[in-house]
Amino acid sequence: MPRVVGQIDQAKSEAILDAASDVLGERGLGASIEAIARRAAVSKQTIYNQFGCKTALIEALVARRVSHITAPLRVPGAAEQPIETLTALAQTLIEIVSNVRAYSLIRVTVQGAGAMPELAKAVFEAGPATTRALIADYLAAETEAGRMAVDDPMEAAEFFAGMCSGHRQFRALMGMEVKADPEQIAHLAQTVAKRFFRAYAP
Amino acid sequence: MPRVVGQIDQAKSEAILDAASDVLGERGLGASIEAIARRAAVSKQTIYNQFGCKTALIEALVARRVSHITAPLRVPGAAEQPIETLTALAQTLIEIVSNVRAYSLIRVTVQGAGAMPELAKAVFEAGPATTRALIADYLAAETEAGRMAVDDPMEAAEFFAGMCSGHRQFRALMGMEVKADPEQIAHLAQTVAKRFFRAYAP
DNA sequence: TGATTTTTGGACGTATCAGTCCATTTGACG
């Protein structure tokens, strides 16, 4: 038998998504499909064959990325000292916020919020919302165990996440350089954990 | 003498900027000049007469808005109790973040960050950066006075501002509804102030 | 009222981009 129907080149598909991520990150939503095709060393028609339209391409891109981005955020087995767990959480959050690739996606989503609100909502749910929920659950558990005193876990989770993102978020959104010195990030994570715990100690 | 040269209609100029603010907020940077002209009940040519090009229009818009947005953020005469001052600061910050008009501007800036980076930087400097600097100054003064114990005022200012914006920022950027119940805002401001002070009490 | 300038609105030129079409080439597989 000859080539089977529907046997599209998976490697090319990946290359297209990678290229789309890069080009959209650089030029924003206005980036042309042709530019993406050039970057992926692929013909424009191939993109349309595989994804149908620009919106679908972006949806595929988002679907692929979102899971990668929040994957590292797992609440570790609660340590004896909440500070250690909080530090680990903060570290992960700050790394996410400092991740250029992740933020180029967010920027695209912000730009497209008007044209595709359901996508924006999906990203919000998959990203910040679940992140906060995870943190809130952890804080509630620690309070239950008497190691912290968090009266409103969701609110506290907001505060914690807000301390981590700070204006890095702004800089990243504005397309400005965000210095991501690992040593600095580690120090910042420790400080966030320390101060947050002090604010919510029993 | 007949009509003086350069005597452009100032009221129309304002109407154009208002309309631009609205339309850009709704449709994003992609909004057409014609749409803005229609909204302002003005001819497209008038916009070009007064502003020259789209970029200049947006710059004028940003220049006019930025001052309005951050104007309310003045550190009040330091009260006896830092908590009171912190609550007032938080309240103002949260109101800014909940302000739809302000955020539509931010969204436009994010969208245009690629095409006009200098504008993005200007907004960042005029907005978040000066805001943090103001807060940092206040915290340093309170520490000097022995009423707080802030070792790194800029970092602490980041935390404070981050707690205020939280994921309201995200929702606003994504174009999602941000509930701005005054009572809720007041309560949130109090909580932020209380917890922050606890984290940085002497 | 008359001189002069702004404003208007609509036509126009140019550019860009999404998405389609199609003849040709490439490459996997029997």
Place this chain on the structure above:
DNA sequence: CGTCAAATGGACTGATACGTCCAAAAATCA
């Protein structure tokens, strides 16, 4: 090596938007 689907690339359509031009209308002041 022959077959058949996928990939290519280049031309094409249609839509949209920036920015320009210009003749006619409106507004301002002497």
